[in-house]
Amino acid sequence: VSVALSKAREFGFRTVGCASTGNLANSVAANAAAAGLESYIFVPADLERAKILGTSIYGARVIGVHGTYDQVNRLCTQVAFKYGWGFVNINLRPFYAEGSKTVGFEIAEQLGWRMPQHVVVPMAGGSLICKVQKAFKELARVGLMDSSACKIHGAQASGCSPISTAVKNGWEAHRPVRKPNTIAKSLAIGDPADGYFAAKVIRESGGWAEDVSDEEIAEAMALLGRTEGIFAETAGGVTVAVTRKLIEQGRIPRDEEIVLCITGNGLKTQDAVADCLEKPAIIQPSLEEFSLLAKDAMEAALV
Amino acid sequence: VSVALSKAREFGFRTVGCASTGNLANSVAANAAAAGLESYIFVPADLERAKILGTSIYGARVIGVHGTYDQVNRLCTQVAFKYGWGFVNINLRPFYAEGSKTVGFEIAEQLGWRMPQHVVVPMAGGSLICKVQKAFKELARVGLMDSSACKIHGAQASGCSPISTAVKNGWEAHRPVRKPNTIAKSLAIGDPADGYFAAKVIRESGGWAEDVSDEEIAEAMALLGRTEGIFAETAGGVTVAVTRKLIEQGRIPRDEEIVLCITGNGLKTQDAVADCLEKPAIIQPSLEEFSLLAKDAMEAALV
Numbered sequence: 001v002s003v004a005l006s007k008a009r010e011f012g013f014r015t016v017g018c019a020s021t022g023n024l025a026n027s028v029a030a031n032a033a034a035a036g037l038e039s040y041i042f043v044p045a046d047l048e049r050a051k052i053l054g055t056s057i058y059g060a061r062v063i064g065v066h067g068t069y070d071q072v073n074r075l076c077t078q079v080a081f082k083y084g085w086g087f088v089n090i091n092l093r094p095f096y097a098e099g100s101k102t103v104g105f106e107i108a109e110q111l112g113w114r115m116p117q118h119v120v121v122p123m124a125g126g127s128l129i130c131k132v133q134k135a136f137k138e139l140a141r142v143g144l145m146d147s148s149a150c151k152i153h154g155a156q157a158s159g160c161s162p163i164s165t166a167v168k169n170g171w172e173a174h175r176p177v178r179k180p181n182t183i184a185k186s187l188a189i190g191d192p193a194d195g196y197f198a199a200k201v202i203r204e205s206g207g208w209a210e211d212v213s214d215e216e217i218a219e220a221m222a223l224l225g226r227t228e229g230i231f232a233e234t235a236g237g238v239t240v241a242v243t244r245k246l247i248e249q250g251r252i253p254r255d256e257e258i259v260l261c262i263t264g265n266g267l268k269t270q271d272a273v274a275d276c277l278e279k280p281a282i283i284q285p286s287l288e289e290f291s292l293l294a295k296d297a298m299e300a301a302l303v
Numbered sequence: 304v305s306v307a308l309s310k311a312r313e314f315g316f317r318t319v320g321c322a323s324t325g326n327l328a329n330s331v332a333a334n335a336a337a338a339g340l341e342s343y344i345f346v347p348a349d350l351e352r353a354k355i356l357g358t359s360i361y362g363a364r365v366i367g368v369h370g371t372y373d374q375v376n377r378l379c380t381q382v383a384f385k386y387g388w389g390f391v392n393i394n395l396r397p398f399y400a401e402g403s404k405t406v407g408f409e410i411a412e413q414l415g416w417r418m419p420q421h422v423v424v425p426m427a428g429g430s431l432i433c434k435v436q437k438a439f440k441e442l443a444r445v446g447l448m449d450s451s452a453c454k455i456h457g458a459q460a461s462g463c464s465p466i467s468t469a470v471k472n473g474w475e476a477h478r479p480v481r482k483p484n485t486i487a488k489s490l491a492i493g494d495p496a497d498g499y500f501a502a503k504v505i506r507e508s509g510g511w512a513e514d515v516s517d518e519e520i521a522e523a524m525a526l527l528g529r530t531e532g533i534f535a536e537t538a539g540g541v542t543v544a545v546t547r548k549l550i551e552q553g554r555i556p557r558d559e560e561i562v563l564c565i566t567g568n569g570l571k572t573q574d575a576v577a578d579c580l581e582k583p584a585i586i587q588p589s590l591e592e593f594s595l596l597a598k599d600a601m602e603a604a605l606v
Contacts, residue, residue, distance in 0.1 A: 226362030
């Protein structure tokens with residue numbers, strides 16, 4: 001988004017915007033505020049409160065649209081054309097997409113300028129997974145790495161899995177999902193703009209794709225938290241749960257190096273895990289009360 | 304926290320914990336999960352849901368205590384002694400405190416190894432502001448900077464302002480606040496452990512302290528969002544609002560270089576600003592509906 005809005009300023013746009021399932025909204029609004037641009041952000045009207053608040057706070061005008069992401073996106077295309085505004089995911093899309101190569105560059109950099117054997121990437125519009133591969137190829141081409149060989153796997157939620165369904169069925173192109181239905185709202189794009197290319201990248205790299213249920217997503221969010229100390233949003237749960245599934249299927253050998261792209265903050269989708277977590281014990285400020293509680297917990301642990 | 308838990312492992316602790324108004328809780332729980340330590344986190348029972356959820360997610364045992372932070376803290380001292388556990392803000396406190404020098408080191412590093420003319424630091428227990436100064440002094444002593452001269456200002460909420468009240472009245476020691484009452488819960492420590500030293504650092508550096516109302520805090524959170532693209536929690540609002548006040552009072556000249564320490568993520572305290580922000584407009588996915596909306600907005604802007 002930072003790359004896209006830097007280009008927007010260069011082109012002389014004064015108003016920018018996007019269609020978004022939430023995370024892009026937050027980022028466009030924040031970067032527009034920092035760059036001194038006005039912003040109009042279009043989101044599905046049923047979006048999580050945290051994602052709407054995390055957009056309004058930057059002084060953006062937020063428009064909730066009754067409809068799916070795909071309907072929101074079509075409206076934005078019309079608005080961009082009529083008003084001459086710069087939309088990050090429409091007329092500024094090439095720069096936004098190139099900017100997401102940063103994820104691939106940083107994976108290589110953090111590994112000391114080499115590839116992992118596997119990367120697992122969540123898929124919404126399907127752009128990120130393509131650009132991660134592009135980043136690897138560019139690094140190899142300029143000689144910063146010996147090879148760009150890396151199996152690239154895609155992760156989706158079963159409630160909206162056009163790309164993983166295409167990969168698993170051996171279809172060349174995805175078939176749109178009309179009514180996405182998943183807690184992973186940030187991935188709920190039924191007709192992904194780069195779906196065709198995402199499936200192609202997966203096939204060519206020797207990777208695979210899978211999708212997981214809402215229950216598996218929430219469980220994986222808790223697993224990531226208690227084992228790694230990372231609190232990710234639902235999309236992160238999708239990536240972790242899909243990785244586990246691919247390991248169980250033998251698609252990813254468990255002793256090979258795997259990088260997971262965790263792409264959003266868990267504070268944005270708290271409702272998704274609220275029910276799976278233990279509620280706090282409530283006590284008076286007394287050592288006796290705590291000792292009773294701890295005794296019960298320790299005895300339970302021994303049993 | 305990372306420094307403190309590294310030392311905890313070195314000392315052989317297997318269980319760690321803290322008393323917290325929320326942010327320390329999140330950090331101790333996350334770092335304990337990553338380090339493979341068990342954790343018990345004690346918080347006031349009325350804490351924001353996001354801060355409790357953002358602790359439970361890491362597999363920590365969360366204990367909500369009916370009482371103020373100061374009561375929670377006293378209970379933790381007893382628990383640490385009885386069970387032999389490592390508490391970040393009690394028996395591990397020296398390492399936790401030294402670790403917070405990182406904030407001072409990073410300010411200097413990001414400015415190219417020199418001091419700003421002013422730093423404004425939020426104050427809860429009063430430790431951070433002391434360690435920022437200590438970091439500056441150490442950098443000067445080892446020759447990485449020419450001087451450690453920098454006016455250090457402290458920020459509190461009026462609903463719990465023991466340190467700023469002491470500074471403004473010229474008292475050497477603070478007087479405890481029995482019942483903190485502010486939306487800035489992460490700063491609501493009525494009897495700050497390092498209050499005496501915080502007031503001393505402020506006085507010696509030539510800085511000052513102020514405190515602000517809940518309304519000023521919420522306004523400042525929105526101001527920071529729409530001008531800088533940063534969504535901070537209530538403590539960030541305190542720091543911004545106090546800075547504005549100190550500029551208005553002439554305590555900080557408006558043309559001097561000022562660094563503000565923004566110390567928490569706004570997604571943790573969404574309720575604090577929810578009412579100050581414009582609600583999204585809701586429309587059908589139609590260009591006509593958007594055009595009407597935009598026309599009204601543009602006409603309103605012209606009037």
